[in-house]
Amino acid sequence: xxxxxxxxxxxxxxxxxxxxxxxxxxxxxxxxxxxxxxxxxxxxxxxxxxxxxxxxxxxxxxxxxxxxxxxxxxxxxxxxxxxxxxxxxxxxxxxxxxxxxxxxxxxxxxxxxxxxxxxxxxxxxxxxxxxxxxxxxxxxxxxxxxxxxxxxxxxxxxxxxxxxxxxxxxxxxxxxxxxxxxxxxxxxxxxxxxxxxxxxxxxxxxxxxxxxxxxxxxxxxxxxxxxxxxxxxxxxxxxxxxxxxxxxxxxxxxxxxxxxxxxxxxxxxxxxxxxxxxxxxxxxxxxxxxxxxxxxxxxxxxxxxxxxxxxxxxxxxxxxxxxxxxxxxxxxxxxxxxxxxxxxxxxxxxxxxxxxxxxxxxxxxxxxxxxxxxxxxxxxxxxxxxxxxxxxxxxxxxxxxxxxxxxxxxxxxxxxxxxxxxxxxxxxxxxxxxxxxxxxxxxxxxxxxxxxxxxxx
Numbered sequence: 165x166x167x168x169x170x171x172x173x174x175x176x177x178x179x180x181x182x183x184x185x186x187x188x189x190x191x192x193x194x195x196x197x198x199x200x201x202x203x204x205x206x207x208x209x210x211x212x213x214x215x216x217x218x219x220x221x222x223x224x225x226x227x228x229x230x231x232x233x234x235x236x237x238x239x240x241x242x243x244x245x246x247x248x249x250x251x252x253x254x255x256x257x258x259x260x261x262x263x264x265x266x267x268x269x270x271x272x273x274x275x276x277x278x279x280x281x282x283x284x285x286x287x288x289x290x291x292x293x294x295x296x297x298x299x300x301x302x303x304x305x306x307x308x309x310x311x312x313x314x315x316x317x318x319x320x321x322x323x324x325x326x327x328x329x330x331x332x333x334x335x336x337x338x339x340x341x342x343x344x345x346x347x348x349x350x351x352x353x354x355x356x357x358x359x360x361x362x363x364x365x366x367x368x369x370x371x372x373x374x375x376x377x378x379x380x381x382x383x384x385x386x387x388x389x390x391x392x393x394x395x396x397x398x399x400x401x402x403x404x405x406x407x408x409x410x411x412x413x414x415x416x417x418x419x420x421x422x423x424x425x426x427x428x429x430x431x432x433x434x435x436x437x438x439x440x441x442x443x444x445x446x447x448x449x450x451x452x453x454x455x456x457x458x459x460x461x462x463x464x465x466x467x468x469x470x471x472x473x474x475x476x477x478x479x480x481x482x483x484x485x486x487x488x489x490x491x492x493x494x495x496x497x498x499x500x501x502x503x504x505x506x507x508x509x510x511x512x513x514x515x516x517x518x519x520x521x522x523x524x525x526x527x528x529x530x531x532x533x534x535x536x537x538x539x540x541x542x543x544x545x546x547x548x549x550x551x552x553x554x555x556x557x558x559x560x561x562x563x564x565x566x567x568x569x570x571x572x573x574x575x576x577x578x579x580x581x582x583x584x585x586x587x588x589x590x591x592x593x594x595x596x597x598x599x600x601x602x603x604x605x606x607x608x609x610x611x612x613x614x615x616x617x618x619x620x621x
Contacts (some may be wrong), residue, residue, distance in 0.1 A: 196413045197436035204414070204431035206325065206402045208249035213328040213400075215247075215374055217344055224248050246426040250400045252418050253376070255391040257425040258384065263394055265424040272367040272396065273416040275314035277433055278302060279409045282350060283320035284510040290333055290348040292319065293378045296359045306410035309364050314414050316370035318404040319350040323448040323478075325402075333379060347379030354385035361393035368416065370398040370431075398429060405448075411439030447508060447519045447581055452476040454617030456586045461493045462609050469493065474586070474611060481506045481523060489539070496533035498545070500566060501555070503527060508579065514605055518580040518587075525573060529555040530563055572598030578607060585610040 206212065210223050225243040232238050247253070255262030280302050285292040294317045303309060324330040334345035351371055360366045369376060369390060376397045377386040390397055398416065417430035453476055461469040469491050475482040482503035489495035502525055509520040532545065532552045540546040544564025550556050558566060575597040578589035588611075589597070589604025596602050 196434060198434045199437045200435050200440070202403055202406045202412075202433045202435075204401050204403050204407070204433050205250045205429070206400055208244075208428060211328065212249050213325070213331040213374065215344065215347070216332065216334070221245060221247075244428075246424055247399075249428050250402060250431060251398065251426055252416065252429045253387065253391060253397045253399070253426045254424065255394050255396075256423075258387050258391045262391060264422070265396075265418055265426055266420045266422055268396060268418075272312070273418055275312050275367050275414055275416075276310040277407065277412040277414040278306070278309055278313050278315045279318050279404055279407060279412075280315060281318045281409065283318060286319040286321065286350045287507075287509060290350070291378050291380050292350045293353040294351070294356045295353050296356050299356060299359060299364075302409070309360075309366060311365045313364070313366050314368040314370060314416075315360060315366055316398075316401055316404060316414075317350065317352060317372065319372055320405075320448065321349055321373045322402060322404070323450055326450075326478075332374065344382060346382070347374070349373040349375070349379040351378040351381070352376055352386040352390070353378075354389050357386045357390040361390060361395065366395070368396040368398065370401045370414075372401045372404055374399060398431060401431060407433045408435055408439040411435050447579060449476070449478040449508060451581055452508075452579075452586070453478060455614040456611035457614055458609065459612050461488060461491055468497070472611065474588075476506075479505055486533075497539055498533050498543070499531045501527075501529045501531075504574075512578055515578055515580070515607060517582070518578040518607060520600075520603065521577050521579045523575045523577055525559065525575075527557060528559045528562075528566070530558050530566060531555045566595075574598070576600050576603040578604050580607055584613045586613070587611070 208224050210225055212224060214221050214223065222243070222245065226240045227243070228238070229241045230237050230239040247257075252265065254265035254268060256264045280294055280298050282292055282294060282298060299309075299315070309315065321331065324333075331349070332345075333348045335348070350373055352369060354377075357369065357376070360369065373379070375384070375387070376390060376399065377384050387397070396416070396418075412433045412435035415432040415434070417432065419427035419429070421427060455473060455475050457473040458471045461471050464470040464487060467489060469488045470485050471488075471493065472483060472485045480503065482501070484499060484501045486493075486499045487497040489497055504524040504526040506521060506523045509522065512518040512520050530545075530548070530550060531554065532540075532550045535552045537546070540550075548556070548558070548563040550563070556563075576599065577597060578587075580587040587607040587609070590606045590608040591597065592602065592604060597604065
């Protein structure tokens with residue numbers, strides 16, 4: 165573990181000089197800021213996903229071999245292979261005679277970090293890959309990749325880390341005699357790795373998935389071309405949404421075992437606060453998990469006020485909107501409840517800081533909370549067959565004020581999350597959000613997360 169200790173030693177001061185070669189003097193060496201420190205490492209547990217190869221790969225296991233009550237000291241035995249969890253590949257992993265991990269230059273384990281964000285494409289295509297065009301687009305925005313850089317792919321795949329089947333995303337062997345299933349997740353294209361190896365001064369690459377290659381590539385072309393160049397690659401990187409696209413430094417705390425083809429790493433990123441503006445906005449289903457409610461009744465038109473409460477899991481949503489005749493919410497009128505699956509989409513091109521989203525419906529109900537005839541006439545409920553206190557399914561036909569909701573099976577909306585404030589799109593006057601072109605153009609009042617709910621651990 166010497167590399168880890170070395171990295172932690174370097175982190176002990178606020179600004180650190182980092183020479184890129186013997187010829188670089190102290191005056192010209194760049195500095196590394198530790199104003200912000202982000203752990204890019206997942207915790208390795210027996211449940212952590214891995215590439216399933218029958219008879220070869222297996223899950224991590226820790227077994228106590230000593231305990232403090234019995235021996236006065238605690239220790240565990242680990243059952244592990246080199247390529248589990250957040251881990252590194254050395255050239256020897258795919259190249260006969262390639263450099264093993266313990267013999268790689270330690271200087272190459274500290275590098276300026278470039279994060280290439282392909283989340284929008286990965287949401288639409290699980291087989292998406294980092295391309296040469298992606299690299300050039302990054303350089304057009306942030307400048308040429310710095311000397312000795314590490315280039316990491318940010319696909320958003322980490323959102324699936326709590327569901328091993330979804331993270332592996334396998335469909336089973338597709339040909340007789342195949343050991344591995346066909347997996348589907350993003351990675352680097354072989355053209356991109358060849359470009360980085362030959363046209364840029366890059367020491368390592370990283371991905372937030374299980375492999376440097378897209379999951380479907382059983383030839384491991386990116387692995388082979390990259391590792392043949394004597395470079396390292398890290399997989400299952402965490403928290404890339406918390407570091408800037410440019411301006412961070414990554415410390416690769418690689419294990420030092422003789423002849424290793426790889427091993428677990430502790431990845432640490434540091435960056436100055438000035439680089440935070442380059443952090444890509446991150447919205448994942450995990451961040452939405454929990455209950456969100458209006459902090460106070462909101463205006464819903466002349467003489468009507470509403471409170472909204474949303475419940476989000478990783479793939480489903482539910483809303484209960486209760487309407488009142490007064491701002492103090494003492495005169496209940498009716499309640500609307502809807503639920504179904506949802507999908508987060510690309511960052512919005514029209515509303516800064518928001519994501520497009522699609523909310524689908526399984527069921528929609530309307531419940532009268534009053535028998536006042538004037539209220540029924542006012543909202544057009546007198547012809548809907550509603551009974552006070554009885555939820556009525558309006559999924560098929562809608563009901564006056566809610567008629568547009570019955571005309572489509574999904575609504576196109578906006579979602580913005582800032583801290584514990586959640587904003588959805590401001591519903592248009594005709595309440596029709598059935599098509600992408602009908603998506604709201606502004607955000608509504610904030611909802612706040614209810615205590616005791618939140619992101620899963």
